[in-house]
Amino acid sequence: MSKNLQLNIYLMRSSRACMVFKRNGILYRINNLTEPLALVANLVQLSKAIDSGAEQRCFLSLFDHKEKYWVLGCTFLNGTVALNVWLNSRNAIGELYAQFNWNGIAADFAKAVNELCKMVAGANIFGAGRNR
Numbered sequence: 176m177s178k179n180l181q182l183n184i185y186l187m188r189s190s191r192a193c194m195v196f197k198r199n200g201i202l203y204r205i206n207n208l209t210e211p212l213a214l215v216a217n218l219v220q221l222s223k224a225i226d227s228g229a230e231q232r233c234f235l236s237l238f239d240h241k242e243k244y245w246v247l248g249c250t251f252l253n254g255t256v257a258l259n260v261w262l263n264s265r266n267a268i269g270e271l272y273a274q275f276n277w278n279g280i281a282a283d284f285a286k287a288v289n290e291l292c293k294m295v296a297g298a299n300i301f302g303a304g305r306n307r
Contacts, residue, residue, distance in 0.1 A: 187207075222284060
């Protein structure tokens with residue numbers, strides 16, 4: 176199990192963001208992710224459910240501005256959280272290719288989600304104070 180999960184988000188205009196998944200120096204980035212705040216909200220709810228001890232099997236669809244498609248999967252079984260990101264091949268079969276994976280304990284997942292929330296809270300979402 177790798178403990179060092181880091182989730183970073185860099186919010187941009189037009190409800191887009193760069194989402195970075197990182198573990199032990201290995202990172203995977205999704206540029207121009209659409210609906211980033213919905214993803215963060217889902218991860219917060221998932222973290223709360225995991226903290227309660229409830230088994231989880233959650234799959235979220237992620238898209239970029241060009242309709243590139245990923246699946247984020249998160250399971251919590253027997254005290255272990257598994258977080259995976261797969262890229263959809265866009266072929267007729269719809270094969271998924273693993274891009275990122277992390278396995279660890281609930282406390283490490285909760286810490287990464289909490290840090291992600293701090294990034295969102297500190298972001299200048301509406302561009303206030305910027306010269307246009």
